[in-house]
Amino acid sequence: MVNSHKALWGKCLDLIRENVTEQQFKTWFAPIVFESFSASTNTLLLQVPSHYAYEYLEQYYVGLLNKVLARCFGANVVLRYRIVTDQEHHLTQEVDAEQPADIEPPRAARANQAPTTLDAAVPQGLNPQLNPRHTFSNFIEGDSNKLPRTVGISIAEHPGKSTFNPFFIYGPSGCGKTHLVNAIGVRCKELYPQKRVLYVSARLFQVQFTDAVRQNRVNDFINFYQTIDMLIVDDIQEWATAVKTLDTFFHIFNHLFRNGKQIILASDRPPVDLQGMKDRLLTRFSCGLIAELEKPNVQLCVDILNSKCRRDGLKIPTDVITFIASTANGSVRDLEGVINSLLAYSVVYNCNIDMRLAERVIKRAVKIDNRPLTVDDILEKVCAHFNVTTQNVFSRSRKRDYVLTRQISMYFAQKYTKMPASRIGQLIGNRDHSTVIHSCSTIEKRLKVDKAFVEEMNSIENAFRLKK
Numbered sequence: 001m002v003n004s005h006k007a008l009w010g011k012c013l014d015l016i017r018e019n020v021t022e023q024q025f026k027t028w029f030a031p032i033v034f035e036s037f038s039a040s041t042n043t044l045l046l047q048v049p050s051h052y053a054y055e056y057l058e059q060y061y062v063g064l065l066n067k068v069l070a071r072c073f074g075a076n077v078v079l080r081y082r083i084v085t086d087q088e089h090h091l092t093q094e095v096d097a098e099q100p101a102d103i104e105p106p107r108a109a110r111a112n113q114a115p116t117t118l119d120a121a122v123p124q125g126l127n128p129q130l131n132p133r134h135t136f137s138n139f140i141e142g143d144s145n146k147l148p149r150t151v152g153i154s155i156a157e158h159p160g161k162s163t164f165n166p167f168f169i170y171g172p173s174g175c176g177k178t179h180l181v182n183a184i185g186v187r188c189k190e191l192y193p194q195k196r197v198l199y200v201s202a203r204l205f206q207v208q209f210t211d212a213v214r215q216n217r218v219n220d221f222i223n224f225y226q227t228i229d230m231l232i233v234d235d236i237q238e239w240a241t242a243v244k245t246l247d248t249f250f251h252i253f254n255h256l257f258r259n260g261k262q263i264i265l266a267s268d269r270p271p272v273d274l275q276g277m278k279d280r281l282l283t284r285f286s287c288g289l290i291a292e293l294e295k296p297n298v299q300l301c302v303d304i305l306n307s308k309c310r311r312d313g314l315k316i317p318t319d320v321i322t323f324i325a326s327t328a329n330g331s332v333r334d335l336e337g338v339i340n341s342l343l344a345y346s347v348v349y350n351c352n353i354d355m356r357l358a359e360r361v362i363k364r365a366v367k368i369d370n371r372p373l374t375v376d377d378i379l380e381k382v383c384a385h386f387n388v389t390t391q392n393v394f395s396r397s398r399k400r401d402y403v404l405t406r407q408i409s410m411y412f413a414q415k416y417t418k419m420p421a422s423r424i425g426q427l428i429g430n431r432d433h434s435t436v437i438h439s440c441s442t443i444e445k446r447l448k449v450d451k452a453f454v455e456e457m458n459s460i461e462n463a464f465r466l467k468k
């Protein structure tokens with residue numbers, strides 16, 4: 001049976017070959033591996049060599065694929081991809097294909113000619129990868145986000161036309177950057193359905209780029225991104241050391257900018273603090289509008305909570321809302337977590353949500369820890385903050401994040417444990433006392449001149465007091 005299904009896939013390939021150029025066939029279809037066909041679910045599973053290949057197939061060839069699959073496997077066949085995400089470690093991820101849509105293959109495919117860079121630039125039916133739940137209507141306005149929100153609406157209404165291009169949003173974690181940039185994309189799509197809007201995280205962009213390099217398809221990659229009308233890139237601080245990704249983005253950026261396409265960038269820090277990025281890119285990031293999303297104040301937290309309760313039909317007394325808002329430490333994500341825990345407790349214990357329950361939940365969710373801090377406690381929190389491991393910190397690597405985590409851990413260890421520098425050095429990667437002294441003075445100097453860094457250090461220190 002497997003063989004007959006495999007043979008059917010072979011037939012599909014024959015049909016596809018008749019409809020695309022040899023080069024397109026070799027590039028996109030020959031590397032696909034037939035995995036299985038489940039008769040019970042009528043599902044065909046195909047392995048594709050990378051996320052980029054999957055996206056390209058879905059972008060450009062989904063119509064053709066659906067037609068040939070329907071011809072060979074029957075009308076209701078469901079296509080599922082197994083994407084190889086890490087060849088070295090044989091990691092894969094499975095996703096369903098888009099449902100059949102009337103998407104035409106690229107012009108070159110139809111004309112049966114070799115693809116040109118122009119042909120790659122005529123794709124239809126782009127999935128914008130936006131989160132439809134993140135809209136302006138549920139992005140609550142307050143003092144800390146009034147400007148970025150207002151500008152965001154204006155950009156969505158006149159993409160690429162205003163002086164707010166690029167629009168650079170920065171702010172601490174959980175304060176609504178991803179929500180806001182999504183809302184801009186969602187509104188733009190509502191107003192201009194034909195516009196090619198794309199949301200992509202910096203990390204995904206980098207993975208796609210690395211795959212494209214590996215497969216010798218960098219031109220396709222660049223051509224694809226140059227077709228976008230509104231490009232939204234989230235968390236671009238993650239590119240700080242990705243030199244080649246940045247160079248490629250530089251070309252894409254210039255092309256889009258020159259052609260009046262809208263670029264929106266989100267980061268946890270302003271351009272001036274994006275160390276590692278070249279000036280030519282930073283000046284471009286800064287030539288539109290840079291707007292800060294600050295931590296929400298208590299009033300905004302109250303408004304957000306009230307809105308969430310209205311939307312989800314929850315009844316939470318005002319004093320409880322105010323109490324939760326004042327414990328949130330400026331992260332809306334934390335607020336949402338507390339509400340979800342409250343709900344769970346009220347259901348499990350079958351009780352109303354009142355102050356007693358709120359205090360109990362918050363105490364459990366966010367417990368104050370009075371034990372003296374150890375170097376291990378400090379390392380754990382600082383590593384968690386920068387999303388690195390202690391092995392990274394202990395290593396000899398000079399990677400920016402590792403060095404910073406190491407220096408900050410040494411600084412806090414000296415501040416909180418009062419251990420001698422030599423002992424701190426021993427415990428943090430077996431470094432000598434001069435490294436510890438140098439690290440502490442580097443951090444102290446930066447604290448004197450860098451406001452955002454002071455805030456970041458404060459938030460790490462807050463985490464020391466809180467024990468989950």
Ligand SMILES: Nc1ncnc2c1ncn2[C@@H]1O[C@H](COP(=O)(O)OP(=O)(O)OP(=O)(O)O)[C@@H](O)[C@H]1O
Pocket residue numbers: 134138139140141145171172173174175176177178179180268304332333336
């Ligand atoms: N003003 C707001 N109104 C309503 N919800 C908000 C607001 N700000 C943030 N949120 C909600 O808070 C949560 C966290 O927001 P979001 O993911 O956008 O933060 P972020 O700044 O991108 O964080 P990170 O940098 O960690 O990715 C989301 O569920 C978002 O919907």
